[in-house]
Amino acid sequence: MPESDRSHRPLPANRAVFGTTDTDSVHDEPGGGDLHPHPVPLWMLGGVFATLVVLTVLTVAATYVDLGRLNVWVALAIAAVKGTLVAEIFMHLHWDRPFHRIALLAAVAFVALFIGIAMLDRVTYLPDLIPGHAPGVQQ
Amino acid sequence: MASVAANPRYEGKHHLAHHFDTRRQQFDSHKLAMWLFLVTEVLMFGGLFCAYTIYRASHPEIFLFAHTLLDKNLGAVNTIVLLFSSFTMAWAVRAAMLGERRRLSALLAITLLCGFGFLGIKAVEYNHKWQHGFLWGQHFAYAELQDYLAGHGTDAATGPAPDPAADAHAAAVMAELDLAAAVTVAHGHDPALIPRNVHIFFGIYFVMTGLHGIHVLAGMIVIGWLLRRSLRGDFGTRNYTAVDLGGLYWHLVDLIWIFLFPLLYLIH
Numbered sequence: 566m567p568e569s570d571r572s573h574r575p576l577p578a579n580r581a582v583f584g585t586t587d588t589d590s591v592h593d594e595p596g597g598g599d600l601h602p603h604p605v606p607l608w609m610l611g612g613v614f615a616t617l618v619v620l621t622v623l624t625v626a627a628t629y630v631d632l633g634r635l636n637v638w639v640a641l642a643i644a645a646v647k648g649t650l651v652a653e654i655f656m657h658l659h660w661d662r663p664f665h666r667i668a669l670l671a672a673v674a675f676v677a678l679f680i681g682i683a684m685l686d687r688v689t690y691l692p693d694l695i696p697g698h699a700p701g702v703q704q
Numbered sequence: 705m706a707s708v709a710a711n712p713r714y715e716g717k718h719h720l721a722h723h724f725d726t727r728r729q730q731f732d733s734h735k736l737a738m739w740l741f742l743v744t745e746v747l748m749f750g751g752l753f754c755a756y757t758i759y760r761a762s763h764p765e766i767f768l769f770a771h772t773l774l775d776k777n778l779g780a781v782n783t784i785v786l787l788f789s790s791f792t793m794a795w796a797v798r799a800a801m802l803g804e805r806r807r808l809s810a811l812l813a814i815t816l817l818c819g820f821g822f823l824g825i826k827a828v829e830y831n832h833k834w835q836h837g838f839l840w841g842q843h844f845a846y847a848e849l850q851d852y853l854a855g856h857g858t859d860a861a862t863g864p865a866p867d868p869a870a871d872a873h874a875a876a877v878m879a880e881l882d883l884a885a886a887v888t889v890a891h892g893h894d895p896a897l898i899p900r901n902v903h904i905f906f907g908i909y910f911v912m913t914g915l916h917g918i919h920v921l922a923g924m925i926v927i928g929w930l931l932r933r934s935l936r937g938d939f940g941t942r943n944y945t946a947v948d949l950g951g952l953y954w955h956l957v958d959l960i961w962i963f964l965f966p967l968l969y970l971i972h
Contacts, residue, residue, distance in 0.1 A: 598726025600942060602801035605794065614791035621783050621965075625776070628970045640966035647962045655794040656955045657948075662732070665739045672743040676750030680757050687758060694762055 603660050613654045620647050713803030716940025731945055738949040742956050745919075749960055752912050756967065759904055769898065770905035771971040773838050775829060779969035782825045783961065789818030790958040793927075797951045800934075800944035808939060808947070812931040815954065819924040826917055833906070840910050844903030853898070909968055916964060919957045926950045 624643040632639060653659040658666045724730040760767045796811035832838075836852050837845025930950050933939065939947055 598728040600727045600731055602941060602944065604798040604801040607795065607798065610791060610794050610798065613794075614787060617787045617790075618784060621780065621787065624966050624970060625780055628972045631972070636972035640970055640972075641963075644963050644966055648959050651790060651955055651959050651962065655790055655958075656952055657797075661735075664736070668739050668743050669746070672746040672750075676746060676753065679750055680754045683754050683758055684761065687761065696763075696765070 603657075605654060605657065605660075609654060613650050616650060617647055714805050714937075714940040715803065716800075716943035717938050718940075718943035727942070734945050734949060735952075738952050742952060745956055749912075749915070752908070752915065753963070753967075756908050756912065759908060763899075763901070763904070765899040766902055766905050767971050770838075770902045770909075771969060773833075773836075774909070774969050775832070776969050778825055778829050779965055782822055783965045785818050785821045785825070786958050786961050789815045789822070790955055792818065793951045793954045797944065797948050800939045800947040801941065803941040805934070805937065805940070809931060809934045812927055812934055812947075816924055816927045816931060819920055819927065822920055823917065823924075826913070826920075833910075838906055839903070840907035841903055844906060846898075846902075849898065849902070912964055912968065916957065916960055919960070923950075923954045923957050926953060 620643050624640055627639050627643070628636065630636075652666075652669060658669070718727075720727055720730060724733065792811045792815045796808055796815060799808040799811055837843070837848045839845070927950060930939075930947055933946065
């Protein structure tokens with residue numbers, strides 16, 4: 566592609582979200598398109614690890630408290646906090662291009678949609694379920 | 705970024721592929737591709753989480769009973785091992801970006817060792833299930849389950865410690881569900897209720913932890929490869945892409961375990 570074609574192409578409006586394109590990387594990026602590493606401070610990595618350990622202890626401790634149906638939601642909420650810490654700090658999403666976070670959240674959202682609709686479908690055959698009689702091989 | 709050019713830190717062996725304009729563009733393309741791959745991984749595990757949700761919602765008694773056959777302590781220790789390996793991996797990425805060659809190799813080696821530790825503990829757990837026939841489908845040994853429960857209190861070295869409070873809770877929940885099919889057997893000092901089709905839990909347990917274990921193994925191969933390249937002096941301030949992306953994969957494996965652990969081991 567001739568250089569003139571490239572420089573006259575309009576920049577996409579969503580450039581900030583989707584990352585560099587071949588047009589803007591050379592001319593607009595600070596450092597002329599060179600790498601600009603962002604090492605996460607060590608205290609932050611250590612702090613995240615310590616928090617993850619504390620939350621692991623907390624989630625084990627939470628199983629000894631009877632909250633009825635809420636127990637599984639408490640466990641999932643703690644797991645979600647841990648997952649967010651891993652994704653944002655360890656996986657660097659906090660400083661990354663937003664598209665990476667959007668991709669991950671979209672994946673999680675589609676899994677939730679998948680499970681949600683499968684659970685809705687369960688209502689159809691719910692009357693046929695006999696408690697304690699899961700389908701399976703003969704014992 | 706004049707400081708980068710003047711930086712005495714180790715730059716690593718780097719080159720710009722001919723089809724990229726700049727290093728930045730090259731790095732961004734690689735990272736975007738990695739994230740899209742991770743998205744497919746999340747979706748693949750999503751199918752298993754869906755199966756888990758449906759079965760647990762329909763037959764809570766199976767999960768409530770069967771999870772007591774897992775070793776909560778080993779599961780918790782494995783969680784800490786994996787979290788620690790994620791920490792050392794994140795630190796390794798930092799070391800690569802800063803051009804700290806020796807530290808990078810050391811941290812990758814520690815991460816790899818943690819991978820071995822995780823799989824080792826997992827092997828102890830699988831072996832215990834195998835010995836007692838707590839397996840999937842028709843391989844589940846229902847006869848041995850009764851023997852196992854009968855000898856529960858005396859066999860603390862190989863199995864999870866008896867937990868009267870959990871037993872009482874399980875019995876209460878099952879009474880609440882009015883389980884006509886529940887079988888009462890004498891197990892040491894405590895009566896236990898064994899629901900039908902416990903093998904369904906173990907089918908889900910082995911597929912989910914097994915697929916996760918395969919991912920750990922794959923991650924260890926990647927980290928071993930990174931370690932070899934690191935020792936060769938490939939990575940530095942201008943070439944850390946592979947370390948960064950390998951790290952993303954390892955963190956995803958950690959992320960999935962963060963959800964697997966409470967869902968399989970900590971059922972209440």
